[in-house]
Structures are given as structure tokens and as C-alpha cells.
Amino acid sequence: MQNSDITIIGGGVMGLLTAREFLHAGASVTLLEKNKCGHESSWAGGGILLPLYPWRQAPAISDLVIESLKTYPTLAAQLQADTGIDPEWTQSGLLITHNSPEETILAHQWGEKHHIRIQKPEDDCFSGLNVDPQAPILLPDIAQIRNPRLLEALKHDVLAKGLHLIEHCEITHFTLEQQKLHDIHTNHGRFPLHQVVLTAGAWTRSIFQQYLIGVVDAPDIFPAKGQMLVFDAPANTLNNIVLHGDHYLIPRRDGKILAGSTVEYHVFHKEVTVEAHEEIYNFATNLLPSLKDAPMIKHWAGLRPATEDGVPYIGFHPEITNLSINAGHFRNGLTMAPASAQLLADIVLNRPTVIDPQAYQFFKHLPKNAL
Secondary structure: OOOOOEEEEOOOHHHHHHHHHHHHOOOOEEEEOOOOOOOOHHHHOOOEOOOOOHHHOOHHHHHHHHHHHHHHHHHHHHHHHHHOOOOOOEOOOEEEOEOOHHHHHHHHHHHHHHOOOOEOOOHHHHOOOOOOOEOOEEEOOOOEOOHHHHHHHHHHHHHHOOOEEEOOOOEEEEEEEOOEEEEEEEOOEEEEOOEEEEOOHHHHHHHHHHHOOOOOOOOOOEEEEEEEEEEEOOOOOOOOEEEEOOEEEEEOOOOEEEEEOOOEEOOOOOOOOHHHHHHHHHHHHHHOHHHHHOOEEEEEEEEEEEOOOOOOEEEEOOOOOOEEEEEOOHHHHHHHHHHHHHHHHHHHOOOOOOOOHHHHOHHHHOOHHHO
16 A cells, blocks of 8 residues: 555656656655556647647637647757656747738737747648648747657656556546545555546546536536647658648658547547548648658547636645646646646645636636635
């Protein structure tokens, strides 16, 4: 029976980075994952390290994004040095093909505020693309991360730092007394609880509904399914990440090109569909015609943890004194993960925070009639 300072439920990028923060602070950490670490939404995403059209997002999202962007180069280098696994942080640049005059103004204002370069793209940015650009912009410093490799590196890193990891761990029930979680019972036995951190992504609300229903308020997090394709193209077929309307192409270092994605709200299964395949395939091959000659090698789906405004929950639950939440990052979990993990650890350890935690607190997300 493991007796840890911190017990984390959920082993995606948020759980692994949150564990890493606590381990760096000298805490003992147990992480419980219902399947295999890093094989849900964190694995399924594209790895663009910027929200799509970030000037359309809530300021609370930008705050986490900008702090995370500062962290990623060093994080990727440290992980590669310590584990030998390269997460492939790559400064591909982000090309946005179409913008209205109003959107262009908002983009430049956002870039100036957050010190993100935004410029007019050179003609060679459109090489191979079948597009008539309208007020296009290039964000040359925006990077991507190869998320499956990031997750593999993080898992190796936290295990080497002393994480007690239990995969394929199913919760059976909690012991909740006097507004405190005392034990968690699982198919691997009982674990005494001190501080509990819930990083279960799209499954966060269902944990409340299954095991704490009628006892406490549940965070309003719901699944948003996304489907993607990947093409096996020659290296350097595409140099920049390309955002065209609501879809995008992401070129990996080895030539593979990811195309995505759909957004299907309140869908709690990961079956792929013919309709999504046709939608994404047609987008990709119309925008980059050379992909018609590249094998389409995989089609998959993941479940993002959405909130109404895309702003995650980060902080203590208002009723359970030793439970905190770091979940609900929607499409931007990888993008916001380093800063989210640091903020949650700072809150739990009562350290000064770099980011104001107010916007991410539980009560901000409750329906008005619940307050």
C-alpha cells in the first residue's frame, strides 16, 4: 500500500507534467491511470503549440499558452538529454492562409501584446499549396511537438525521478468523510490519500458522477471528439504548419503530414467515421495536391476535455479540501500543459504563482444558479 504525498488520477500530458512538478518540489507521488499512460487525448492531438486563432480565445487561455511557450524549448532539450528520447520540438512556423481585415488587426494586436512575431509570408511559403491567400499571415516562431514522443519521454523521466506509476488501474470507490478524501479503492488495492489531483481529461466529470454523485459539485467538462489522418510524404514536402479555415496540416521532421481535425461535441467514443475521413482527406489533398500520391497510413480519434469557454479548471475543489483539478483544456492541452502543471503545483504547495489563478477556479465555471 503506497502512502504518497500526492496522488494523481490520470496519466496524460497534464498528469505527467503535474507529477514532474511535484517530484521536483521533493514530494512523493503516485499516479493512477485507467489504461496506459499517454494514450488518450494527449497522444491523439496534433501538437501545434498555439491555439488555433489565439486572438479569438479567452485571455486566460493566452496566459497559460505564453508561459508554456517559454518553457517548451528547455523542457524538450532536458527530456532528450535525460531520457534519450527526442520530443521533436520543431519551430515550423504557422502559416494562416485567410484572414479578414478585422481578424488581421486582432492578430497583430495579440502578437504585439504577447511578443509573438506576426509577419507577411514570403511567396515560397505557398509552394505546393493550392490556395488563393487572402491577407495571409505567418507566425514564424511557432513550434510543434511530436506528442507521442513527448509523452514517452515524460513517462521515462518521471519514473526515473521516483514516480510510483500504476497503469490499468480502475477505481472502485472513494472514502469521503468530513469533506476530505481518505482512501481510494481500486483493482490494485487501497491507497491512502493526502492530496489528490484529478487530471483525467474528458473522464474528469464521469469520475464525479460515478463515485461522488450527489455528494459534491462536478466540473462541467464534456468530451469533444476529434478525428485526424496522417500521410506518409517525402521529407520537406511542407515546411510550415498551415491553418486553412478550420483545418490544418502539420509537417513532421520525417515527412509525415498530419491533417485535422473534426470537433464532435458530447461524443464519448473513439470510433472513426467515413464522413470524417472524406472531410479531412478532401481538405488535405485539395490544399496540398501532392498528398494524393502519398499513402494515407492512419486515421484515428481522440476525446478532448472541453469546457464551455475552453478555459480549464486549475485549483482546489470548493467542497473537498484535499482535492484539486487540472483538467478541461479542450483543444489546447499540450499547448497549455507546462504552465498549467506549474500553476496547479504552486496552488497546492502554497507557493507564489506566475499566473493569476482566479480565472481557472472551480466556482468560475459553475452555473449561475449553483452559486
